[in-house]
Amino acid sequence: MKILHIITQKPNSTGSGVYMCGMIDGFEKIGYEQAVISGIDKEDDRNCFNNNIGYYPVIYNSDKLPFNVVGMSDVMPYNSTKYKDMDKDMVNFLKDAFKKNIQKALNEFEPDLIICHHLYLLTSYVRELIKDIKVVSICHGTCLRQLQSHDLEKEYIMSNIKKLDLVFSLHDEQRQEIIDLFNIDPSKVLTLGSGYDKNMFFNKEKELSGEYINITYAGKIAKAKGVESLIKSLDYLNYNKDFININIVGDGNNRYEYEEIVELANKSYYNINFLGKVTQNELSSLFRESHIFVLPSFFEGLPLVVIESLACGCNVVTTDIAGVKDWIGNDINNSGKIAYIDLPKMKSIGVPYEDELLVFEESLSNSLETMISSILNDNTRNKYIDMSEKTWMSLCSRLDKNIVIINELLV
Structure with a gap:
């Protein structure tokens, strides 16, 4: 054909x-x-x-x-x-x-x-x-x-x-x-x-230690993707400054919004790195060095980065986007490798009500905290999961x- x-x-x-x-x-x-x-x-x-x-x-x-x-x-x-x-x-x-x-x-x-x-x-x-x-x-x-x-x-x-x-x-x-x-x-x-491409996104044999925690986001740099809320959620974490490292991968064509997000990140207690647009090889390498992938987006189809990061060994914290939980399946959902956050109420597609964001950001922070604890106490970052069907x-x-x-x- x-x-x-x-x-x-x-x-x-x-x-x-x-x-x-x-x-x-x-x-x-x-x-x-x-x-x-x-x-x-x-x-x-x-x-x-x-x-x-x-x-x-x-x-x-x-x-x-x-x-x-x-x-x-x-x-x-x-x-x-x-x-x-x-x-x-x-x-x-x-x-x-x-x-x-x-x-x-x-x-x-x-x-x-x-x-x-x-x-x-x-x-x-x-x-x-x-x-x-x-x-x-x-x-x-x-x-x-x-x-x-x-x-x-x-x-x-x-x-x-x-x-x-x-x-x-x-x-x-x-x-x-x-x-x-x-x-x-x-x-x-x-x-x-x-x-996902199994030849590009795969876990390495070497286990990651818990001496520090790498958290990575990859996607468009925009408020609709929850990047602003991710940065604000870090304020609720209570770790030493050098223990948490955040990588923000991607770019956005709304320069005003992008600069607002960068300015907010510069005020954060934790180190937030804006890495810009990267190749798929670079992204897969970054995932293999990350403990947690976070996707706080307010709207998605079926985000490839969730399964790509899982394939590289990351634990995942993501919003409960329609269809994702069913697609991921019970085996992975019950593995301790992924956590879902309830979306805030929306006034339009991808645009939450402002007064919903505080609760959302606290929930995001709590999920990150729980995932960090599971990595430190139960070594979940180095737990193997079968991704062959994805x-x-x-x-x-x-x-x-x-x-x-x-x-x-x-x-």
């Missing part, structure tokens, strides 16, 4: 891009031929994939597409265009630019199946444009947030998403949300889950089992 992957944004800078690349790697091992259409900035490196993968980049900030790469979140780790700020001309620029590469890929690569990422504008256009090839799509959560936040091309998107041949959700709760939101046939929505290869094998359904569609 020949598979064409399509994503509107960069293929190597966000969770959905990493997800797509993980799928590509898994399908390559299975033996499928593949090609990719994705957006990149005119200044970006175009060598995003190995020579076995056909690549058709769509270039933003060019004559044909004269604005920044669109972002499925309002805060992206690079300069981006918000969908809510787009007008009709920008939508048409986007469609025209991608149409050219889609037609080129169809003529040269001749795919049997198209996998789109995000149930949103470009996926809707692909479905409208292509009638004789089966088109499926993977929901990453942020697309649903966009639909619920503003009305850009909403009726157009809703109408064409319903016409997809199959939709894959990250977890069962999201599956039901997709069915309800799009009024789509439940038989066309399957739960797929997520995965790899990209496992995900692609699950999808391969559903290939019977896709093959029936292809007849």
Whole structure:
């Protein structure tokens, strides 16, 4: 089978891009031929994939597409265009630019199946444009947030998403949300889950000591990701200054918000290091040297960093994001390696009520305190857990089992 992957944004800078690349790697091992259409900035490196993968980049900030790469979140780790700020001309620029590469890929690569990422504008256009090839799509959560936040091309998107041949959700709760939101046939929505690269994210044989505690966050540097609350939660901890070390990995395109968070961190009693954007190799190495990974985010799809950090041996403290607990499963949930914090009440998607934050930050601090104690007293950081069912290869094998359904569609 020949598979064409399509994503509107960069293929190597966000969770959905990493997800797509993980799928590509898994399908390559299975033996499928593949090609990719994705957006990149005119200044970006175009060598995003190995020579076995056909690549058709769509270039933003060019004559044909004269604005920044669109972002499925309002805060992206690079300069981006918000969908809510787009007008009709920008939508048409986007469609025209991608149409050219889609037609080129169809003529040269001749795919049997198209996998789109995000149930949103470009996926809707692909479905409208292509009638004789089966088109499926993977929901990453942020697309649903966009639909619920503003009305850009909403009726157009809703109408064409319903016409997809199959939709894959990250977890069962999201599956039901997709069915309800799009009024789509439940038989066309399957739960797929997520995965991680076991060759990149793995635990080392050497155990970490408890002489000090490394706590790491990785993601966008934004208030919606709970980074500000994480810094405030440290004030409730009662350890020597040098015993706790905090690493903040990532960047954000809202410079004012980023600088506010850095200024708050500079006032903290503990040492907080802003490491910026790092490579996947650097991130995996950092996880292997960290005792705790913390994700205090107020909104996520199915965060890859949770399973990536677990695979590297980290204990995890995360908000109780919809679907994550079920996806992680009882064995890991009951291992003492992961703790969940109740989300504060939200006034809108990803935006908590201000008066809820104090209780949330105290709860976050208590969970960190409990996890530190379990590391010191019960050596939970060095406890082995089986992550074999969470790899990209496992995900692609699950999808391969559903290939019977896709093959029936292809007849």
